[in-house]
Amino acid sequence: MPNTSTKLVILDRDGVINRDSDAFVKSEDEFILIDGSAEAIAHLCRNGFTVVIATNQSGIARGYFSTDDLEAMHNKLRTAVSAEGGEVSAIFYCPHGPDDGCSCRKPLPGLIDLIEKEFEVSAAGAPLIGDSLRDLEAGIAKGCDPILVKTGKGQKTLQKLQEEATNTDEKLSLKRLPVFDNLQQAALYITEHYG
Helix, strand or coil: CCCCCCEEEEECCECCCECCCCCCCCCCCCCCECCCHHHHHHHHHHCCEEEEEEEECCCCCCCCCCHHHHHHHHHHHHHHHHHCCCCCCEEEEECCCCCCCCCCCCCCCHHHHHHHHHHCCCCCCCEEEECCHHHHHHHHHCCCEEEEECCCCHHHHHHHHHHCCCCCCCCCCCCCCCEECCHHHHHHHHHHHCC
């Protein structure tokens, strides 16, 4: 029986919480928070939300960094969020490469399946914040409410959606897709509309 009392928010990591890099974020030193992101997560926590991260980390499969490096990055994130009075409840990541045939690499919804199992909750209707189409598509596959931020790849994603707005695919209609400059703005929207 799904737990209906958990108010879930699912966040992508690179480009939403921390600065993204086309060369991959490979170490704790390269893991740099976007201004206001730790405060945004703490704001969600103070308003009763369970904040969970779902992130593709194919740099592991590619040999760019190790799981120990990834843990160091995530410890840095947890420490920053904790200093603001918040908590990241869990971080789910896909370590596979694009050709590994896994079910957890976004846009496939495997990471969200794991979140649902871990928290005994349905992700349907939960806000999911991302900066790329693959984030939003993974959420839509599970009935999440997609939200786009313009940080990271978000501006390019928005441009792509605007260019494709003439097609008939209504799954990612710009009319219904909330778009914000950053995670802070998105967090305020969530606490107003999902409280």
